Amino acid sequence: MTARxxxxxxxxxxSSIALGAQSPPPVGGMNGALALEGTTNKVYRxxxxxxxxxxxxxxxxxxxxxxxxxxxGRDPGADALRGLQEGNAVVVxxxxxxxxxxxxEIDRIGDEGLEESEGxxxxxxxxxxxxxxxxxxxxTEMLELTPRAAAEAEAGDRSTEGAKVVVYFSSEGGRKVAHxxxxxx
Numbered sequence: 001m002t003a004r005x006x007x008x009x010x011x012x013x014x015s016s017i018a019l020g021a022q023s024p025p026p027v028g029g030m031n032g033a034l035a036l037e038g039t040t041n042k043v044y045r046x047x048x049x050x051x052x053x054x055x056x057x058x059x060x061x062x063x064x065x066x067x068x069x070x071x072x073g074r075d076p077g078a079d080a081l082r083g084l085q086e087g088n089a090v091v092v093x094x095x096x097x098x099x100x101x102x103x104x105e106i107d108r109i110g111d112e113g114l115e116e117s118e119g120x121x122x123x124x125x126x127x128x129x130x131x132x133x134x135x136x137x138x139x140t141e142m143l144e145l146t147p148r149a150a151a152e153a154e155a156g157d158r159s160t161e162g163a164k165v166v167v168y169f170s171s172e173g174g175r176k177v178a179h180x181x182x183x184x185x
Contacts, residue, residue, distance in 0.1 A: 033093055033104060035152060035180060036060060040088045043081050050081065050103065052092055062094055064103040071105070071170060071179055072113025084108065091168060091180045093148055105148060107168055107179045114168040114179055121161050121181075126154035131178055133167060143169055143178040152180070 038054040053059050070080035084090075089109035094101045107114050119133035122140055129145040131153070145153060153160070164185040169178045 033095055033148060033151065035091055035093050037091045037180075037182070038089075040084055040086055040090055042086065043084055045081065050084075050092075050106070052090060060092070060101055062092060062101045062103045064106075068103055069105040070108065072108030080106075083112065089113075093152075093180075109168055114170050116166055116168050118164065118166050118184065120164050124153050124160050126150040131167070131181065133165070141176070143167065143176040145178050149178055149180055 036052065036054055038052045038060075041051040041053045041059060043050045048064050050062050050064060051059055052062060064081075068080060070084075084106075091107040091109065091114075092103055093105040093107075094103045096102075109116060117133070117135075119135045119141075122132040122134045124131050126145065127150075129147065129150040130142055131145055131149075132140055132142045134140045160183065163183045165181045166184050167178050167181040169176045171177075
């Protein structure tokens with residue numbers, strides 16, 4: 001009986017190591033960048049770790065470096081997390097290597113962060129870093145895409161045009177810049 005449990009343990013460990021060693025496919029020009037949306041659960045600045053809980057309840061332990069880029073933060077780099085509190089809505093752009101997830105950028109949503117808007121995608125042009133949204137009132141608006149959002153759009157589902165989306169954007173120098181968008185229907 002003990003031998004069987006030992007074999008089962010070794011097989012389970014080997015399987016988890018093999019699965020953990022797999023990395024996601026690279027996203028066009030972004031070296032395997034992924035995005036997740038959720039709320040901050042905890043920030044451990046001494047450990048350079050932020051825990052984000054996604055809408056489906058999964059908690060991600062994400063490591064960050066001093067080069068962290070945060071939209072909607074008060075300060076640059078890792079100090080940008082100073083105002084981030086438990087429950088803040090965020091979109092985290094990260095890479096995964098084995099079992100470690102490393103933050104590249106955090107977009108804070110809402111108060112002091114990015115604005116959001118819903119509409120239907122009229123056109124996505126990752127090459128020109130643009131997305132055009134048609135709103136319920138019939139007007140359309142072209143937003144610039146950040147390099148990361150353009151790469152995610154290019155690597156993602158090309159059937160986005162005509163889809164209802166939520167777009168997270170900032171106003172920069174009189175223009176709107178989309179940092180992230182996702183289908184909602």
